[in-house]
Amino acid sequence: MSSFVIEGGHKLSGTIRPQGAKNEALEVISAVLLTDQDVTISNVPEILDVRNLILMLEGMGVKVTRHEKGKYTFRADNIDTAYVESEDFVRKCAALRGSVMVIGPLLTRFGQAYFPKPGGDKIGRRRVDTHITGLVNLGAQLDYSQQMKAFRLSVPPGKSMKGCYMLLDEASVTGTANIIMAASLAEGKTTIYNAACEPYIQQLCRLLVSMGAQIDGIGSNLLTVTGVDHLHGASHTILPDMIEVGSFIGMAALNRSSITIRDVSNKNLGIIPDAFRRLGINLEQRGDDIFVPEQESYVIESFLDGSIMTIADAPWPGLTPDLLSVMLVVATQCKGSVLIHQKMFESRLFFVDRLIDMGAQIILCDPHRAVVIGHDHNFRLKPGNMVSPDIRAGIALLLAAMSASGTSVIGNIEQIDRGYEDIDLRLNALGAHITRQ
Numbered sequence: 001m002s003s004f005v006i007e008g009g010h011k012l013s014g015t016i017r018p019q020g021a022k023n024e025a026l027e028v029i030s031a032v033l034l035t036d037q038d039v040t041i042s043n044v045p046e047i048l049d050v051r052n053l054i055l056m057l058e059g060m061g062v063k064v065t066r067h068e069k070g071k072y073t074f075r076a077d078n079i080d081t082a083y084v085e086s087e088d089f090v091r092k093c094a095a096l097r098g099s100v101m102v103i104g105p106l107l108t109r110f111g112q113a114y115f116p117k118p119g120g121d122k123i124g125r126r127r128v129d130t131h132i133t134g135l136v137n138l139g140a141q142l143d144y145s146q147q148m149k150a151f152r153l154s155v156p157p158g159k160s161m162k163g164c165y166m167l168l169d170e171a172s173v174t175g176t177a178n179i180i181m182a183a184s185l186a187e188g189k190t191t192i193y194n195a196a197c198e199p200y201i202q203q204l205c206r207l208l209v210s211m212g213a214q215i216d217g218i219g220s221n222l223l224t225v226t227g228v229d230h231l232h233g234a235s236h237t238i239l240p241d242m243i244e245v246g247s248f249i250g251m252a253a254l255n256r257s258s259i260t261i262r263d264v265s266n267k268n269l270g271i272i273p274d275a276f277r278r279l280g281i282n283l284e285q286r287g288d289d290i291f292v293p294e295q296e297s298y299v300i301e302s303f304l305d306g307s308i309m310t311i312a313d314a315p316w317p318g319l320t321p322d323l324l325s326v327m328l329v330v331a332t333q334c335k336g337s338v339l340i341h342q343k344m345f346e347s348r349l350f351f352v353d354r355l356i357d358m359g360a361q362i363i364l365c366d367p368h369r370a371v372v373i374g375h376d377h378n379f380r381l382k383p384g385n386m387v388s389p390d391i392r393a394g395i396a397l398l399l400a401a402m403s404a405s406g407t408s409v410i411g412n413i414e415q416i417d418r419g420y421e422d423i424d425l426r427l428n429a430l431g432a433h434i435t436r437q
Contacts (some may be wrong), residue, residue: 001411001412001414002411002413002414002436002437003409003410003411003412003413003436003437004398004401004409004410004413004416004424004434004435004436004437005407005408005409005434005435005437006383006398006401006402006404006407006408006409006410006432006433006434006435007406007407007433007434008380008381008383008401008402008403008404008405008406008407008408008433009380009403009404009405009406010255010402010431010432010433011255011256011257011431012251012252012255012257012258012259012427012430012431012432013257013258013259013430013431014259014260014429014430014431015259015260015261015262016248016259016260016261016262016426016427016429016430017240017261017262017263018240018241018242018244018245018248018261018263018264019043019045019047019240019241019244019420019421020043020044020045020070020238020239020240020241021045021199021200021203021238021239021240021241021242021243022045022047022049022050022241022243022419023173023198023200024199024200024203024204024238024239025041025044025045025050025238026049026050026053026098026101027101027174027177027200027201027203027204028041028203028204028207028236028238029041029044029050029053029054029057029072029074029101030053030098030101030102030104030105030177030181031105031181031204031207031208031211032057032062032074032075032076033057033060033062033076033079033102033105033106033109034076034105034108034109034181034184034185034208034211034231035076035211035230035231035232035233036075036076036077037075037077037231037232037233038073038074038075038233039073039074039075039207039211039233039234039235039236040067040071040072040073040074040233040234040235040236041071041072041073041074041235041236041237041238042070042071042235042236042237042238043070043071043237043238043239043240044070044071044072044238045070045238045241045421046069046070046421047417047418047419047420047421048414048417048418049096049097049098049418049419050098052096052098053096053098053099053101054072056089056092056093056096056099056102057074057076057102059083059089059092060076060079060080060083060084060089061076061078061079061080061083062074062075062076062079063075063076063077063078079110081110084106084110084113084114085112085114087147087148089114090114090116090148090149090150091116093114093116093150094116094149094150099116100115100128100131100174100178101174101177101178101181103115103131103135103153103178104131104135104177104178104179104180104181104182105181105182107135107140107153107154107155107161107182108138108161108181108182108183108184108185108186109185111154111155112152112153112154112155113152113153113154114145114148114150114151114152114153115128115131115132115150115151115152115153116148116149116150116151128175129169130168130169130170130172130175130176131172131174131175131178131179132151132153133166133169134166134168134175134178134179134182134192135153135178135179135182136153137164137166138161138162138163138164138179138182138183138186138190139155139156139159139160139161139162139186140153140154140155140161141153141154141155141156160186160187161182161183161185161186161187161227162186162187162188163183163186163187163188163189163190163191163225163226163227164188164190164191165190165191165193166179166190166191166192166193167193167194168192168193168194168195169194170194171194171195171196171197171221171315171316172196173196173198173200173201175196176192176195176196176201176223177196177200177201177204179192179195180192180195180201180204180205180208180215180223180225181204181208183225183227184208184213184215184225184227184228184231185227185228185229185230185231186225186227187227188226188227189224189225189226189227190224190225190226190227191222191223191224191225192222192223192224192225193221193222194221195217195220195221195222195223196221196315196316197219197220197221197316197317198316198320199239199242199268199270199316200239202218202219203236203238203239205218205223206218206236207234207236208231210234210235210236211231211232211233211234212228212230212231212232213225213228213231214226214227214228239265239268240263240264240265240268242264242265242268242269242270242272242320243320243322243323243392243419244420245261245264245269245272245290246272246276246320246323246326246327247323247326247395247399247420248261248292249261249272249273249276249281249283249290249292250276250326250327250329250330250399251399251402251427252281252292252294253276253279253281253292253295253298253330253333253334254329254330254333254399254400254402254403255402255403256294256295256296256377257292257294257430257431258291258292258293258294259291259292259430260286260289260290260291260292261289261290261291261292262288262289263288263289264288264289264290265288266285266288266290270316270317270319271317271318271319272319272320272323273285273290275311275319275323275327276327276330277301278300278301278309278311278338279298279300279301279311279327279330279331279334279338280295280297280298280299280300280301280334280335280336281295281298281330282295297335297376297377298330298333298334298335298374298376299334299335299336300331300334300335300336300337300338300374301336302336308337308338308339308371309336309337309338309339310338310339310341311324311327311338311339311340311341312340312341312342312343313341313342313343313344314343321342321343321344321345321348322392323392324340324342324348324392325348325349325351325392325393325395325396326392326395326396326399327340328340328349328352328355328362328370328372328396329355329360329396329397329399329400330399331372331374332355332360332361332362332372332374332375332381332400333374333375333376333377333381333403334374334376335374335376336374337371337372337373337374338371338372338374339369339370339371339372340369340370340371340372341368341369342368342369342370343368346367346368347367348390348392348393349364349367349368349369349370350364350367350389351389351390351393351396351397352364352370354384354386354397354400355381355397355400357382357384358381358382358383358384358400358404359375359379359380359381359382360372360375360381360400361373361374361375380403380404380405381400381401381403381404381405382404382405382406383401383404383405383406383407383408384401384404384408384409385408385409385411386401386408386409386410386411387410387411387412388410388411388412388413388415388416389412389415390415391415391416391418391419391420392419394410394412394413394415394416395416395419395420395423397410398410398416398423398434402427402432402434413436424436
């Protein structure tokens with residue numbers, strides 16, 4: 001298990017660019033299974049989760065060409081369907097959260113797919129009901145294989161998936177993506193209400209449309225997918241990762257530093273900049289860049305009636321849950337108090353114990369809510385030895401260690417590597433002191 005050794009307390013300066021969006025990459029790379037023609041994808045983040053998904057596709061028979069860093073061409077014209085039904089394949093799927101995205105394409109194109117409980121972050125229960133219910137609504141049969149320890153979805157012999165109307169029980173991003181991909185090759189029209197509408201979903205829809213799919217309502221929670229007989233090749237560029245953008249904003253504030261974040265795709269950040277402004281962070285939009293100026297103090301806003309500010313996650317266009325861990329750490333060094341309400345995952349706030357050990361004033365109310373009383377940089381966090389429990393808590397702990405007065409060690413950094421590409425090298429270029437061991 002690798003670790004980061006972080007010498008905290010260093011000012012940062014300079015410019016940094018966010019990587020390609022991890023969540024979008026997992027979706028659009030899975031979509032290459034829908035056609036036997038070339039699909040070229042640029043701005044691919046070469047992080048652990050994405051590399052493992054590409055290795056999985058290669059094991060299935062997908063031809064992968066890496067043209068340069070971040071640019072790949074995929075051709076799924078000779079899929080080994082026997083391997084896709086093997087125990088080895090199902091076991092690898094169970095170990096990789098992103099593997100859930102290959103289910104819809106495999107099912108709609110080849111007629112069957114196994115659905116193991118996916119791996120990934122340990123952040124409480126992560127339901128897959130929306131995926132399975134949506135695919136069953138499109139005509140798939142559902143069985144459970146005791147031998148594979150996985151659900152088996154299949155289209156009955158002589159039949160095909162058929163479009164229908166469905167109201168999703170939750171606006172699941174990955175569930176919506178799986179249903180859209182399956183519906184793109186189904187017979188007839190599929191109407192998806194309460195669909196997720198995050199920029200990742202919009203980008204997936206745009207890729208599919210460029211491949212010949214018919215999708216109406218992109219950007220809304222009411223999508224209509226009219227199935228086509230086949231999809232063809234296309235080219236696609238992945239958006240910058242909004243979670244990295246938010247992480248870098250928080251990093252600048254924690255270290256009272258001035259940095260410029262380049263090429264952020266401001267129009268796709270939604271409420272994220274305003275959420276950080278509520279913590280007292282001044283942000284300047286400069287074209288498609290964000291400039292975060294150095295400030296002496298960051299004052300948390302109150303609501304108009306004077307009550308304590310609450311920052312909570314919500315389906316898009318609300319605040320993404322992936323940034324609440326970072327915002328919680330930032331609030332420890334702001335002036336004032338804030339309630340962080342993590343609604344969508346029940347165990348993501350348990351990492352605050354490490355922050356409390358570092359001297360942060362945090363009251364963990366329950367698995368979903370924490371009250372943070374800011375130090376206003378009058379008391380710096382103490383260094384500590386920690387273990388990264390998941391991707392987002394891992395980056396939050398890394399940012400906390402960078403602002404601490406001393407040397408910290410974070411173990412299990414493979415979790416951080418799953419979502420952040422060469423993060424130590426990129427932050428060191430700004431003035432951080434991070435050593436990988």
